[in-house]
Amino acid sequence: MVAITGASSGIGRAIARALRPLGARLVLNALADSELDALREEFGADAAIVAGDIADAKTGQELLAAALGRFGCAEVLVNNAGIFRNGSADAIDLDAMERMIAVNFTAVVRNCYLFARAMAAQGSGHIVNLSSISATLTTPGCGVYAGTKRAVEGFSEALRIELAGTGVRVGVIAPGTTDTDLFDRVPGQPRSSNVAVRKLDPADLADAVRYVLERPDHANIPHLRLYSADQRH
Structure with a gap:
C-alpha cells in the first residue's frame, strides 16, 4: 500500500505510474477538481482516490482511513504535494505565504505523525518526504519556500531518529529543477523562469522513490539529492 499526496500530476503521478506495475496498492490524493x-x-478500481486539500486536517485523516479501510495497512507514505509562492519583502502576499507553509510543511508533519502511529503499531512502514534543492540553496524572494523545504528536512531527520528501532523508516528526496507545472500555477510566473539547461523528468524522481523503497528492511536512505547533470544553481 502506497499513499501519495499531490498525485494528480507531475512527480506524484509519475510515482504512482512507476509503482503500480510492481503491484503497489495505491491511495492517491488530489484536490477536488477535474x-x-x-x-x-x-488507475480505476486499482486505487483509492482521496479528494481534498492536503492542508485541511481531515484530508490526512481520510488518507490514512482509506489505506486502512481499503487495504488493511499503512505501508508507505509519500508526501509529495507542494506549492510555490514567492515575492519581495515589500510586496509579498502574506496570505499566500501562510497557505504555502500549510501545504509544504504543516500538512507533511501532520501526515507523518498520523501514518507513523499506524506504522509503528504494525511494526513496519516507510515515509518518504519530497524536499527541494531550495532547502540548501535559495534566492531573494524565495525564502519562505526554501524555509518550508529546509523545515521538512530537519523534521524528517528528527522523526527518523525517533522511529529508529520501530520498523518504520523515514527519508527525504531533494530534487533539483524538474519539468513540472509547479511554476505554471503561480500567478504571473511564466514557465520559462524555471531555468535549467536540462530539467529532470518526473519519472527520474519516481525512479528515485522506487530505489529508496526497494532497499532491504535493515537499510534506510535518510537523504537523497537528485539534480540534473546540467544544474549549476
Whole structure:
C-alpha cells in the first residue's frame, strides 16, 4: 500500500505510474477538481482516490482511513504535494505565504505523525518526504519556500531518529529543477523562469522513490539529492 499526496500530476503521478506495475496498492490524493477524473480513468478500481486539500486536517485523516479501510495497512507514505509562492519583502502576499507553509510543511508533519502511529503499531512502514534543492540553496524572494523545504528536512531527520528501532523508516528526496507545472500555477510566473539547461523528468524522481523503497528492511536512505547533470544553481 502506497499513499501519495499531490498525485494528480507531475512527480506524484509519475510515482504512482512507476509503482503500480510492481503491484503497489495505491491511495492517491488530489484536490477536488477535474484532475481527479483523470486519476480515476487511469488507475480505476486499482486505487483509492482521496479528494481534498492536503492542508485541511481531515484530508490526512481520510488518507490514512482509506489505506486502512481499503487495504488493511499503512505501508508507505509519500508526501509529495507542494506549492510555490514567492515575492519581495515589500510586496509579498502574506496570505499566500501562510497557505504555502500549510501545504509544504504543516500538512507533511501532520501526515507523518498520523501514518507513523499506524506504522509503528504494525511494526513496519516507510515515509518518504519530497524536499527541494531550495532547502540548501535559495534566492531573494524565495525564502519562505526554501524555509518550508529546509523545515521538512530537519523534521524528517528528527522523526527518523525517533522511529529508529520501530520498523518504520523515514527519508527525504531533494530534487533539483524538474519539468513540472509547479511554476505554471503561480500567478504571473511564466514557465520559462524555471531555468535549467536540462530539467529532470518526473519519472527520474519516481525512479528515485522506487530505489529508496526497494532497499532491504535493515537499510534506510535518510537523504537523497537528485539534480540534473546540467544544474549549476
